[in-house]
Amino acid sequence: MAFKVIGENVLRVDGHTKVTGGAKYPADLEMDNMLYGKTLRSIKAHANFTIDTKKAESIEGVVGVLTAEDIPGKNCHGVLFKDHEALCESKVRRIGDPMAVVIAESERIASKALESIEVVYEDLEAVFDPEEAMKEDAPKIHGVDNTVFHFKIRRGDVEKAFEEAAVIVEDTYYTGAVDHAFLQPEAGIAYEEEDGTLTVVAATQYPHFDRIDIAGALGLEEEQVRIINPAVGGAFGGREDLTLQIHLAVAAKKFQRPVKMVYDRKESFLAHCKRHPITMHCKTAADKDGKLLALKARIVGDTGAYASWAVNVLRKAGVHITGPYEIPNVWVDSYAVYTNNPFSGAMRGFGATQPPIAHEQQMDRIAEKLGMDPFTIRRKNLFSLGSKTATEQVLKESVPLGRCLDALEAAMNEKPLPDKDINYLEDLKAQQLKKEGFWNEKIR
Amino acid sequence: MKKSGKGIGIMFYGTGYGNGYPDVSRAKAKIDHTGRFTIYSGACEVGQGAKTALAQIPAEILGISTKDVIFDHEDTKTTLDAGTCAASRQTYNTGNAMKLTSESLKKILENKAREILNLNKEQTLIFNDHHIYQKADPSKQISFKQIAGSCDLKELEIEEVFQAVTTEMNEETGEGNPYWPYTFGACGVEVEIDTETGGLDITNAILVQDVGRAVNPKLIEGQMDGGFAMAQGYALLEDLNIVKGEIKHHNFTKYLIPTALDAVEVKKIIVEDPESSAPFGAKGIGEPVMIPVAPAILNAIYDAVGVRITEIPVTPEKLLKAIKEVG
Incomplete structure (x- = not known):
């Protein structure tokens, strides 16, 4: 079937305003009579605290300091569990936890007033290693077992397969926490509209979900809250958990004036989640022909102080640890664990990005032991039409992994691509597009 | 001494929230009194x-150009819930919702056109640039605007919903259909390593991505370049240096990400195999494009210098130390 628009290189409809500086990102927004907010964040990884804001409140130009007491509704939010406090009440669980927000006539006054807030910390035993945190006597970060989630796959008989295997490769792989490093640090503005609607303008990945948590914190109905998502300066999973939205909304409602907040890069790093650091112990077995027989994997993901998407991420890691391969015997334990580290959440790949660090090296190691090349070992095992995954899911259509590998091998050997359905963008398509005058093409 | 090596990595990625969790996208569309099309x-x-890319879907269905699609997605006051912009699910999930909505609206317009033009169901109608005409006799035509003027505008509003099909896995065995669809990809790189400094250059890079069907190849190409760069940072550079819960590298002087000077000219190959x-x-590709890159780099390092790196990022210091250890 021929398409007219699908498959066309329609120019980005938002491209022109973005490259010419016309697009409005949240930090670009200004309103009359606006106030500014600055957040006080924990410098302790695990502590009880008391806070005294009187001195800060008396500074000229400070209109108020928000603490947990000022949250009119539920002081909690979270994409899966409501384990974040919008402002910590009496306990911090990580460095960077928000404790108070100064609202002032200028950014400078707000920043300065942060220094006048008096906090007394009482240190609690902290835990930074997820293996330690899983132990029974470890400090409990949320008062319950630190193991948030345990995912299992039990397929076939791995131990028997290991006995019969020609080759076994076993190792532990570790991937660290990383930041999304999106271009635009968190920023936003909130105001009350004439009809009483509380509007929050802040870059997000899911406005309708933000609305639920913001309304909950304000004690309002969802319909009384409006989220406007302006130009978003990158996200990659880092804009799924709330950061400044509730603070803005509460301040705008309390002081009946528009309120703006802009994080600098350091605060951005403190405020949003990280990619889960994951440790993967894998034992992989194959027969003498290179056919995979078994995988036994133990995966531990550090979700830090809050769960965010830990359950979904470690579930995805558990499903994807097999790699795109048929393996008849699979045993997987995948854990998500609370610690006092920066919290982990969504990031591009969402638990599927870490496992290939392990399974793809395991494959090459098996190939080397059998004197096989990396393409051959993969072809012997890869998913194709009708394959079953380790969760017994049948791949019924659109499984062109073999074609991907064929194309890769041809390109690496500088040979023509094997398949006419494949677009070799860099060369063929680009040349063709240049010939057709694509570069001057307007939006269709 | 400079040593070079090659490595590959392949991947699969299950789209969506998964595990039977309701993965729902909604869309609403209308024709206004001027004949303009808006989708929310x-x-x-x-x-x-x-x-x-999402605007290309109604454009295809209604025979209008993408620039004539008003796509309102920024405001909860006007838009419907389309789920989170994550899990590489928007092209698939919201794309489906937009397709269903546009098709339903097209059907309404088609019925109105038949009624007004007095054409029976046997006659084929063509949609082109806000006009509907009879294929056999193009003089029989009517515009969206004329249709809008002939009826209550409420009749030209429609809402549809799409929900992905996955099932919850068995808690003890993992059995189930946790995600759908799956997207596949492969990456190959050649690296050159300076064995005296641990410095690493990627001298050749190929990224192959299954996309189901390419809605907009240039946008996919952009994702592939971005995904490669992000994975390059993940594999080789990015280290938050967290000590007792404290992020020590909290700015870009210490937390190093690839710059334009580090960016590699990636050969990008798109594989199409439409998913019904x-x-x-x-299919969605936002996340998949990143996934096979880091393992390809790690395998290339082994091919070049014979050290198996099991911990990322592989900074020059770490690589140099590992090279020295194997002698």
């Missing part, structure tokens, strides 16, 4: 191209 759905444009449950066969 809360899918976010986060730089990935949703505002463009997807809009025009298109």
Whole structure:
């Protein structure tokens, strides 16, 4: 079937305003009579605290300091569990936890007033290693077992397969926490509209979900809250958990004036989640022909102080640890664990990005032991039409992994691509597009 | 001494929230009194191209150009919930919702056109640039605007919903259909390593991506370049240096990400194999493009210098130490 628009290189409809500086990102927004907010964040990884804001409140130009007491509704939010406090009440669980927000006539006054807030910390035993945190006597970060989630796959008989295997490769792989490093640090503005609607303008990945948590914190109905998502300066999973939205909304409602907040890069790093650091112990077995027989994997993901998407991420890691391969015997334990580290959440790949660090090296190691090349070992095992995954899911259509590998091998050997359905963008398509005058093409 | 090596990595990625969790996208569309088409759905444009690629779907169905699609997605006051902009699910999920909505609206317009032009169901109608005409006799035509003027505008509003099909896995065995669809990809790189400094250059890079169907190849190409760069940082550079819960590298002087000077000219190959449950066969690729890159780099390092790196990032210091250890 021929398409007219699908498959066309329609120019980005938002491209022109973005490259010419016309697009409005949240930090670009200004309103009359606006106030500014600055957040006080924990410098302790695990502590009880008391806070005294009187001195800060008396500074000229400070209109108020928000603490947990000022949250009119539920002081909690979270994409899966409501384990974040919008402002910590009496306990911090990580460095960077928000404790108070100064609202002032200028950014400078707000920043300065942060220094006048008096906090007394009482240190609690902290835990930074997820293996330690899983132990029974470890400090409990949320008062319950630190193991948030345990995912299992039990397929076939791995131990028997290991006995019969020609080759076994076993190792532990570790991937660290990383930041999304999106271009635009968190920023936003909130105001009350004439009809009483509380509007929050802040870059997000899911406005309708933000609305639920913001309304909950304000004690309002969802319909009384409006989220406007302006130009978003990158996200990659880092804009799924709330950061400044509730603070803005509460301040705008309390002081009946528009309120703006802009994080600098350091605060951005403190405020949003990280990619889960994951440790993967894998034992992989194959027969003498290179056919995979078994995988036994133990995966531990550090979700830090809050769960965010830990359950979904470690579930995805558990499903994807097999790699795109048929393996008849699979045993997987995948854990998500609370610690006092920066919290982990969504990031591009969402638990599927870490496992290939392990399974793809395991494959090459098996190939080397059998004197096989990396393409051959993969072809012997890869998913194709009708394959079953380790969760017994049948791949019924659109499984062109073999074609991907064929194309890769041809390109690496500088040979023509094997398949006419494949677009070799860099060369063929680009040349063709240049010939057709694509570069001057307007939006269709 | 400079040593070079090659490595590959392949991947699969299950799209969506998964595990039977309701993965729902909604869209609403209308024709106004001027004949203009607007579609409302809360899918976010986060730089990935949703505002463009998703608008191509109604454009295809209604025979209008993409620039004539008004796609309202920024405001909860007007839009419907389209789920989170994550899990590479917007092209598939919201794309499906937009396709269903546009098709339903097209059907309404078609019925109105038949009624007004007095054409029976046997006659084929063509949609082109806000006009509908009879294929056999193009003089029999009517514009969206004329249709809008002939009826209550409420009749030209429609809302549809799409929900992905996955099932919850068995808690003890993992059995189930946790995600759908799956997207596949492969990456190959050649590296050159300076054995005296641990410095690493990627001298050749190929990224192959299954997309189901390419809605907008240039946008996919952009994702592939971005995904490669992000994975390059993940594999080789990015280290938050967290000590007792404290992020020591909290700015870009210490937390190093690839710059334009580090960017590699990636050869990008798109593989199409349309998925029947997807809009025009298109699967999401926002996350998959990143996934096979880091393992390909690690395998190339082994091929070059014979050290197996089991911990990322592989900074020059770490690589140099590992090279020295194997002698």
